[in-house]
Amino acid sequence: MADTHTFASDQQILGRADIDDLEAIMAIVNTDAAETIHAVKDNADAIFTWDYEKGQRPALNKLYEKAKTAQWNGETDLDWSIDVDPEQILAGLLGPNAAGPFQALSQRDDSPFKHFDEKDWSNLGVESMNWRLSQFMHGEQGALLCTAKIVETVPWIDAKYYASTQVMDEARHVEVFAKYLDSKLTGYYPINAHLKMLLDDIINDSRWDMTYLGMQIMVEGLALAAFGFMHMICEEPLLKQLLRYVMSDEARHVAFGVLSLKEYYAELSDAELRERQEFAFEAAVRMRDRFLQQEVWERMGIDTRKMVRMLLDVPPEDMIFQQMLFSKIVPNCKKLGLLDASGGWLRKRFEEIGVIQFEDWKDTGEEYLELDAVSQDRAAAAASA
Ligand SMILES: [Fe+2]
Numbered sequence: 001m002a003d004t005h006t007f008a009s010d011q012q013i014l015g016r017a018d019i020d021d022l023e024a025i026m027a028i029v030n031t032d033a034a035e036t037i038h039a040v041k042d043n044a045d046a047i048f049t050w051d052y053e054k055g056q057r058p059a060l061n062k063l064y065e066k067a068k069t070a071q072w073n074g075e076t077d078l079d080w081s082i083d084v085d086p087e088q089i090l091a092g093l094l095g096p097n098a099a100g101p102f103q104a105l106s107q108r109d110d111s112p113f114k115h116f117d118e119k120d121w122s123n124l125g126v127e128s129m130n131w132r133l134s135q136f137m138h139g140e141q142g143a144l145l146c147t148a149k150i151v152e153t154v155p156w157i158d159a160k161y162y163a164s165t166q167v168m169d170e171a172r173h174v175e176v177f178a179k180y181l182d183s184k185l186t187g188y189y190p191i192n193a194h195l196k197m198l199l200d201d202i203i204n205d206s207r208w209d210m211t212y213l214g215m216q217i218m219v220e221g222l223a224l225a226a227f228g229f230m231h232m233i234c235e236e237p238l239l240k241q242l243l244r245y246v247m248s249d250e251a252r253h254v255a256f257g258v259l260s261l262k263e264y265y266a267e268l269s270d271a272e273l274r275e276r277q278e279f280a281f282e283a284a285v286r287m288r289d290r291f292l293q294q295e296v297w298e299r300m301g302i303d304t305r306k307m308v309r310m311l312l313d314v315p316p317e318d319m320i321f322q323q324m325l326f327s328k329i330v331p332n333c334k335k336l337g338l339l340d341a342s343g344g345w346l347r348k349r350f351e352e353i354g355v356i357q358f359e360d361w362k363d364t365g366e367e368y369l370e371l372d373a374v375s376q377d378r379a380a381a382a383a384s385a
């Protein structure tokens with residue numbers, strides 16, 4: 001009989017035995033960067049429910065009612081007349097050193113940055129920002145597809161109702177990031193190969209809760225943390241407002257994941273939970289790999305292999321932005337019971353990749369109430385009228 005306590009190996013989960021295997025990471029490439037269409041096999045059944053009783057899941061019903069009144073319009077609620085200076089975004093986001101996180105690496109003898117002047121640092125900052133916003137845009141499209149899929153696959157009417165509002169939110173997010181990149185910056189980067197692989201895996205999975213785990217908990221958990229961090233330090237007014245509105249929606253989306261899976265995971269067997277733990281770990285590693293930003297090094301003519309090796313060697317505690325990205329994911333995984341199921345396997349894996357320190361940060365079940373930008377703006381407008 002198979003040992004039910006055995007986890008799959010890293011080779012099976014990640015396609016490589018060593019998390020930091022440079023060659024295996026570099027072998028994941030985006031082969032159809034020039035194509036405009038990418039098809040993924042969606043293996044799930046579309047589920048009807050004949051149980052229409054609304055509010056059987058009060059927390060989801062509350063979220064749905066909130067979402068109905070929190071819709072905004074990307075065309076009219078954002079001031080697109082603002083002139084954007086990319087250097088201003090950078091000054092705010094990265095501090096006086098345009099490429100802050102990478103600057104520490106310039107001291108090393110073999111560093112590709114060794115002879116960088118001010119202009120080079122500024123270029124790197126602009127490229128990194130374009131790349132980052134482009135990946136968020138692609139991730140938003142992933143969320144659009146995943147949430148449309150959840151409308152079909154989740155068996156609960158309250159969840160179908162809520163998910164339908166998220167589909168609209170995600171359409172708006174893709175729209176505003178595309179418009180910002182296109183009209184205010186210099187266009188966008190193709191999707192990063194690691195992000196693409198993760199989105200494909202999420203959509204490919206036939207189990208409805210895996211869409212939630214991959215998208216609402218992992219990808220959107222990361223996005224919520226990133227948007228929060230970027231919003232806090234951003235000084236460019238249009239991007240700042242855009243991030244504030246998007247974030248206010250994302251907080252609901254992550255709450256949707258936490259509230260739905262909390263109920264569902266309570267009924268799963270240990271073996272089923274182990275598969276969820278493995279998937280959460282796989283997603284975390286793919287997202288870490290994504291932030292090696294290979295496409296930026298390629299575009300800048302920097303030796304990508306050397307650069308990725310250097311970044312893999314940086315201790316996690318020196319990569320503050322990358323670490324902060326996990327500040328929502330880890331507490332939410334804890335709340336869902338994924339950290340400590342099966343002898344704490346996921347806890348150990350999160351320790352290995354240096355993100356476990358966030359476990360007792362606030363989870364995201366209720367945060368959407370504090371971040372509700374639309375209600376705040378309406379209240380402020382009513383008070384000043
Ligand atoms: Fe979104």
Ligand SMILES: [Fe+2]
Nearest residue numbers: 143220250253
């Ligand atoms: Fe979202």
